Amino acid sequence: MRPPYARRVTKMKASEIRELLKLTKKPDIISFAGGLPDPAAFPYKEVDMISTQVIEENYVKTLQYGTTEGFNRLRRQLAKRMKQKLKCNVSADEIIVTSGAQQAIDLVSKVFIDEGDTVLVEKPGYLGALSSFKLFQAKFFGIPLDEQGLKTEKLEEGLKKYKKAKRPFLYTVPTFQNPSGITMSLERRKHLMEIASEYDLVIVEDNPYSELRYSGKEVPTLKSMDTEGRVVYLGTLSKVFAPGMRLGWAAAPEGxxxxxxxxxxxxxxxxxxxxxxTSYKYMKDGHMVRQIKKIKALYKSKRDTMLDTMDEYFPKSIKYNRPEGGMFLWLEFPKGIDSRVLFKKAIKKKVAFVPGSAFYVTEGEGANTARLNFSFASEEQIKEGIKRLSTLL
Amino acid sequence: MRPPYARRVTKMKASEIRELLKLTKKPDIISFAGGLPDPAAFPYKEVDMISTQVIEENYVKTLQYGTTEGFNRLRRQLAKRMKQKLKCNVSADEIIVTSGAQQAIDLVSKVFIDEGDTVLVEKPGYLGALSSFKLFQAKFFGIPLDEQGLKTEKLEEGLKKYKKAKRPFLYTVPTFQNPSGITMSLERRKHLMEIASEYDLVIVEDNPYSELRYSGKEVPTLKSMDTEGRVVYLGTLSKVFAPGMRLGWAAAPEGxxxxxxxxxxxxxxxxxxxxxxTSYKYMKDGHMVRQIKKIKALYKSKRDTMLDTMDEYFPKSIKYNRPEGGMFLWLEFPKGIDSRVLFKKAIKKKVAFVPGSAFYVTEGEGANTARLNFSFASEEQIKEGIKRLSTLL
Incomplete structure (x- = not known):
């Protein structure tokens, strides 16, 4: 039979990039491709201990259906952390617990996107968010980044141009962005909030990485700067606890x-x-704070190793940034170099990265760019992998 | 600000029934309203033991991101159970693991429903599925049930009538249906499969309860009767393990x-x-089979207690069925009685059920019906609750 699929999935297919990424999963490949935390640092003893505690303390509740909003004590714990660490004046009532931040993105899509709406996104932007918006049949207006983050004057141009189109929100990862590692400067954040106010724009601030700062000065979250109830904040424990838990949240104005x-x-x-x-107890008993300290030291060292090796081995014609945190850095090859071609050569040398074009909504953009992850591979692998890459350049 | 919501949520509001159900959660109320398993029977010692085992055996994988399809050994285990117990010739490849069967419904909606499509549903039907289809802006064609289940001749009438409309699928809970407790007879199943073949209809078979049979003879699943790749089967461990796990799956033809x-x-x-x-090990090590045996004895006794007490105390004018399994039974009051009015009186007597109109897609239908759950309350509470209800009738 020919199933009567919905329009949203008829043209959908496994993306080229996901097919490429399958190649990176062979065990003998040094992979800078994925966005995985280092499993060697997983707090597995804590998970073991805590899961036993919460089952023994209250199995009637830990094994039963819960409310849709989420477990209240966890919501309070998340609000508390947002207040203390991110200076966000958020109450537990504003929080909805989700199955990873990716689900929060799915819910945002459901609540805001009509077919044909123009979603404002960063280019390059986070692939998982772009996939969700596409599934809800959005169009895109892509705003370029520079070393200060989102080029807010381009956003304003776009808002003027799309004055009459429904443009449900701007989606941004302002701190240690995925894929670029770039952090939006304070000036840009201020400008963004002004523009949002002027054009009555909803901002979806996805912030998975800000707890992972290795150098430089904290920049306030957009949520903490929001006085008009226009920022929907998305958070996750995937990077500061474990991705296999699938625990995320959104903090949003009441309506x-x-x-x-x-x-x-x-x-x-x-x-x-x-x-x-389990996530509640992990936070409440101080395990998360200890874990963040541990992985910050670990990833800082990995980042430095990657940058040092690149400084030593890469030709000067290749540009890359020095992110102050997160899990990624961004390469720019000389014009004319196609990183997808390079990717195939790299795979033969048993080293992998993600060709940058994957993160652009417009075909043909970003062909000479690439994303490198520095959290997953060991330091030895990082040195070896970067050396192998350098032989191709 | 006025957020630019999508059309699908602008009219959405907390359903009347969900507001009513909040009243049923006060601790001193005997509730036949929810659809909860008895937490006293939760296999919490097993969860505690197994979660420790799986973390110690392989924390690198249990705490990391997994593939979207799901953990392969779990997929094989689910396929094996479907083969052995449900006579479904399903391979592990056809299975996708989901976050509860409700997520499988969400994915089915995404893959099949365009705005304005006519989804074929049972009336009464499962509330969670109806909510999902509504969120994807479906219209409904409701097919009534009798004691043999779905009235297949009405389905055929509908298919003729909606010949030109896009009708993406029929959604059915054929065994121990939620809300009615009715099981579709073998004859009706055969007729349904014939009609589906004739009209090239996709069938979504949601089967959360078939492992909970207390009397009568097994009836084959629609999936086991499908020779044309038109049945999408949805399963869940919520009733045979614990709902707080959120583990479900879909088994669907390759495309x-x-x-x-x-x-x-x-x-x-x-x-x-x-x-x-954890779910994989729970199944593999035989805990699930033992758990099913245990809760079948428990729920059978509860069902019998509820029916016996109703037989003794309810006036003859009230009709109810004697389900052979599952968690629900269905009441029909004399015409003219509004079960929502009765509900409010019942709450004052500290006993709760769900007014049947909640399960109908057409306003005004099912006003004289009600759903009673018999798995959650204790036997003492069941006796007392039914007696209290009887004083209102």
Missing amino acids: IRKKLVLAKQATDLCTSSLIQY | IRKKLVLAKQATDLCTSSLIQY
Whole structure:
């Protein structure tokens, strides 16, 4: 039979990039391609201990359905962390717990995107968000980045140009961006908030990495600068606990939060109670703060190793940034070099990265760029992998 | 600000029924309203033991991102159970692991429903599925049930009537249906498969309860009768393990399964690895089979207690069925009685059920019906609750 698929999936296919990425998963390849935390640093003893504790303390609740909004004590814990660490004046009521931040993106898509709407995105931008927006049949207006982050004057041009189109929100990863590692400067953030106010724009601030700062000065979150209830903040424990938990959240103004909850109810009823209780205790008992300290030292050293090796072995014609945190850095090859071609050569040398074009919404852009992850591979592998790459350049 | 919501959520609001159900959660109320398993029977010692085992055996994988399709050994285990117990000739490749069966419904909606499509549903039907289809802006064609289940001749009438409309699928819970407790007879199943073949209809078979049979004879799943690749089967461990795990799955023909995986990738990347490994081991080590035996005895006794008490105390004018399994039974009051009015009186007597109108897609239908859950309350509470209800009738 020919199933009567919805339009949103008829043209959908496994992206070229995901096919390429399958090649990076062979065990003998040094991979700078994925966005994985270093599993050697997973707090597995803590998970083991805590999961036993929460089951023994209250198995009736940890194994039962929970409310759609999420476990209240976890919501309070998340609000507290946002207040203390990110200076966000957020109450537990504004928080909805999600199955990873990716689900928060899915709920945002459901609540805001009509077919044909123009979503404002960064170019390059986070692939998982772009996939979600595409699934909801959005069009895109891409805003370029420079070393200060989102080029806000380009955003303003776009808002003028798309004055009459429905443009549901701007999606941004302002700190240690995926894929570029770039952090939006304070000036740009201020300008962005002004523009948002002038054009009545909703901002979706996705912030998975800000706890992972290795150098430089903290920059305030957009959420902390929001006095008009226009920022929907997305958070995750994937990088500061473990991705296999699938624990994320959104913090949103009351009206939006309510819509997100109604959408989540029809999406998966609730996030796993066992995962929520374990995550709560992990935060409350101070394990998260210790874990962040541990992985910051680990990833800082890896970043430095990668940059040092690149400084030593890469030709001067190749540009790259020096991110102050997160998990990624961004390469720019001389014009005319296609990083997809380079990727295939690299795979033969048993080293992998992600060709930058994957992160652009417009075909043909970013052909001479690449994303490198420095959190997953060991330091030895980083040195060896970068040397191998350098032989291709 | 006035956020630029998508059309699909602008009219969305907390359903009347969900507001009513909040009243049922007060601790002193005997509730036949929810659809909860009895937490006293949760296999919490097993969860505690297994979660420790899977973390110690392989924390690198249990705490890391997994593939979108799901953990392969779990997929094989689910396929094996479907083969042995449900006579479904399904391979592990056809299975996608989801965050509860509700997520499988969300993915089915994404893959099949365009705005304005007519989804064929049972009336009464499962509320969570109806909510998901509504979120994707479906219209409904409701097919009534009798004691043999779905009235297939009405389905055929509908298919003739909606010949030109896009009708993406029929959604059905054929065994121990939620809300009615009715099981579709073998004759009706055969007729349904014939009609589906004639009209080239996709069938979504949601089967959360068939492992919970207390009396009567097994009826084959629609999936096991499907020779043309038109049945998408949805399963869950919520009733035979614990709902707080959020572990479900879909088994679908290759083409459909691929679309479901692409949709899931954009929805939440993957289901919690920790939950998947724990669920795998729970099945593999025989805990699930033991658990099913235990809860079948428990729920059978509860069902019998509820029916016995109703037989003794309810007036003859009230009709109810005697389900052979599952968690629900269905009441029909004399015409003219509004079960929502009765609900409010019942709450004052500290006993709760769900007014049947909640399960109908057409306003005004099912006003004189009600759903009663018999798995959650204790036997003492069941006796007392039914007596209290009887004083209102």
